[in-house]
Amino acid sequence: MIIAACDGAAKKNPGPAAWAWVVADAEGRPQRWEAGPLGHSTNNVAELTALAELLESTDPAVPIEVRMDSQYAMNAVTKWIASWKRNGWLTAAKKPVANKDIVVRIDALLQGRAVTFRHVAAHQVGGDHLNAIADVAPATPRRPSSPPGPPTARWRSPSRARSG
Numbered sequence: 785m786i787i788a789a790c791d792g793a794a795k796k797n798p799g800p801a802a803w804a805w806v807v808a809d810a811e812g813r814p815q816r817w818e819a820g821p822l823g824h825s826t827n828n829v830a831e832l833t834a835l836a837e838l839l840e841s842t843d844p845a846v847p848i849e850v851r852m853d854s855q856y857a858m859n860a861v862t863k864w865i866a867s868w869k870r871n872g873w874l875t876a877a878k879k880p881v882a883n884k885d886i887v888v889r890i891d892a893l894l895q896g897r898a899v900t901f902r903h904v905a906a907h908q909v910g911g912d913h914l915n916a917i918a919d920v921a922p923a924t925p926r927r928p929s930s931p932p933g934p935p936t937a938r939w940r941s942p943s944r945a946r947s948g
Contacts, residue, residue: 785810785846785847785848785849786807786842786843786846786847786848786849787807787808787809787810787812787848787849787851787914788805788806788807788808788838788842788848788849788850788851788914789805789806789850789851789852789904789912789914789915789917789918790803790804790805790806790831790834790835790837790838790850790851790852790918791803791804791805791831791834791852791853791854791906791915791918791919792804792822792827792828792829792830792831792832792833792834792854792857793827793830793919794822794825794826794827794829794830797826797827798824798825798826798827799824800821800823800824801821801822801823801824801825801826801827801829801830802819802820802821802822802830803819803820803822803830803831803833803834803837804817804818804819804820804834804918804919804920805817805818805819805834805835805837805838805841805918806914806917806918807838807841807842808914812913812914814913814914814917817917817918818837818841820837828854828856828857828882828883829883829886831852831854831856831857832857832860832861832883832886832887832890833886834852834857834918835850835852835857835861835890836886836889836890836893838850839890839893839894839897839899840893844893844896844897847897847898847899847900848897848898848899848900849899849900849901849902850899850900850901850902851902851903851904851912851914851915852901852902852903852904852915853903853904853905853906853907853915853919855903858901858903860883860887860890861887861890861891861894862901865887865891868881868884868887906919907919
């Protein structure tokens with residue numbers, strides 16, 4: 785099983801935004817992480833992007849527990865999406881679903897995967913340690929000179945070509 789956390793942030797919402805995720809071993813020890821800037825965007829876009837990037841970067845054959853502090857991102861892909869699809873991608877208020885492109889991307893990444901979502905409280909002293917690592921990386925939308933997290937951490941630029 786993969787244990788992971790993801791987070792996104794936007795200063796002044798909307799404003800400079802970034803995303804990050806961290807993956808741990810079965811004992812919860814951080815093993816690797818990635819983060820990247822989004823330019824000018826919203827917090828919700830950053831949160832959804834973090835989840836999409838995490839799912840794209842992990843083996844779909846291995847069950848994954850995703851810890852996140854965003855109720856919006858979690859509910860969008862676990863609760864609301866079925867209704868949105870039935871309603872032609874309209875909300876209950878008959879308005880177009882916000883961030884549909886990212887939600888559709890995540891929906892495709894979730895197909896055939898064993899994913900458990902776990903909501904964790906944000907910015908809590910003594911809170912979830914993986915969420916705390918994921919929270920630090922997007923705090924500034926520039927590449928950190930010394931990455932947060934474990935020594936094996938690395939920065940992934942959005943311009944890096946995807947493999948596989």
